[in-house]
Amino acid sequence: xxxxxxxxxxxxxxxxxxxxxxxxxxxxxxxxxxxxxxxxxxxxxxxxxxxxxxxxxxxxxxxxxxxxxxxxxxxxxxxxxxxxxxxxxxxxxxxxxxxxxxxxxxxxxxxxx
Amino acid sequence: xxxxxxxxxxxxxxxxxxxxxxxxxxxxxxxxxxxxxxxxxxxxxxxxxxxxxxxxxxxxxxxxxxxxxxxxxxxxxxxxxxxxxxxxxxxxxxxxxxxxxxxxxxxxxxxxxxx
Numbered sequence: 001x002x003x004x005x006x007x008x009x010x011x012x013x014x015x016x017x018x019x020x021x022x023x024x025x026x027x028x029x030x031x032x033x034x035x036x037x038x039x040x041x042x043x044x045x046x047x048x049x050x051x052x053x054x055x056x057x058x059x060x061x062x063x064x065x066x067x068x069x070x071x072x073x074x075x076x077x078x079x080x081x082x083x084x085x086x087x088x089x090x091x092x093x094x095x096x097x098x099x100x101x102x103x104x105x106x107x108x109x110x111x112x113x
Numbered sequence: 114x115x116x117x118x119x120x121x122x123x124x125x126x127x128x129x130x131x132x133x134x135x136x137x138x139x140x141x142x143x144x145x146x147x148x149x150x151x152x153x154x155x156x157x158x159x160x161x162x163x164x165x166x167x168x169x170x171x172x173x174x175x176x177x178x179x180x181x182x183x184x185x186x187x188x189x190x191x192x193x194x195x196x197x198x199x200x201x202x203x204x205x206x207x208x209x210x211x212x213x214x215x216x217x218x219x220x221x222x223x224x225x226x227x228x
Contacts, residue, residue: 033215042117042204042218050214058215090158098213101148104158 002026006091006105013081013112021076021108023091031094032074033102036060036087043090049074050097081112115140117205119219126195127227133180134190134222136205144210147181149190152221153201161203164188166210192224200226 004025013019025032033048045058049068063085065077074093078085088109092102116139126132138147149161164172164181171179176193188207192199205219 035218040220042220043206043216044218045215048214056214088156092158098208098211099146101160101163102158102216103160107156107158109156 004091004093004103004105006089006108008108009106011108011110013078013110015081015083015112017081019078019081021078021089021091021110023074023076023105024072025074025091025093025103026072027093027095027103028071029093029095029103030071031097032068033058033092033094034064034066034074034076035090035092037090037107038087046076046089078110083112086110086112115142115207115209115217117207117217117219119203119205119222121222122220123223123225125225125227126192128195128197130195131191131193132195132224134192134203134205134224136188136190136219138186138188138205138207138217138219140186140207140209142209145207145213146210147179147188147205147207148216149177149179149188150204150206151199151201152204153198158204162190195226197226197228200224 007022034046035043047066049055091105094100145166147164151159180189202221206216208216
């Protein structure tokens with residue numbers, strides 16, 4: 001039972017580069033989300049999706065793009081990396097929006113130089 | 114606005130002792146769910162315990178229990194018989210029931226269990 005699989009675990013980018021963080025879950029969860037974790041700020045929501053074809057912005061969406069073509073996959077795209085996007089990124093899914101706990105991937109540590 | 118406050122950035126406890134981590138939150142909603150997550154040095158986010166706001170009975174999971182005071186909007190976590198493996202960052206969080214699109218997290222409490 002893989003749960004939420006997130007890749008890569010580590011990534012270093014130069015300012016202006018783009019990349020995609022991959023996220024897949026095998027629990028048939030409708031709700032998926034991306035959070036960033038910064039020291040002293042907890043976890044903040046970037047984007048979320050309540051089902052295939054449906055996405056919406058969270059608290060800190062600028063500089064990120066998402067799509068949800070299947071129930072299983074929810075990739076996060078950095079369009080033009082900036083040093084302010086240096087962070088740890090978590091993908092998380094939930095069985096029932098607003099009720100069930102979040103199941104997290106193992107996180108991606110991203111450094112933008 | 115929905116907010117979560119964890120006022121203890123760092124705490125320590127002797128092995129086998131009991132420790133309580135504080136959490137207060139603010140919401141005008143009446144139906145919500147509260148959680149504690151543990152993040153060990155491995156960075157993995159692990160669910161510790163869950164509490165439904167409509168339930169008066171405090172949730173327990175083995176050595177972990179909560180003191181949920183709805184009127185005071187307080188949700189503290191008690192860890193009994195602390196073990197070295199409990200060393201981690203602990204995050205308090207809540208989500209609004211049914212219509213909630215996000216979890217609201219506190220800034221975390223770093224707990225160190227001293228042998």
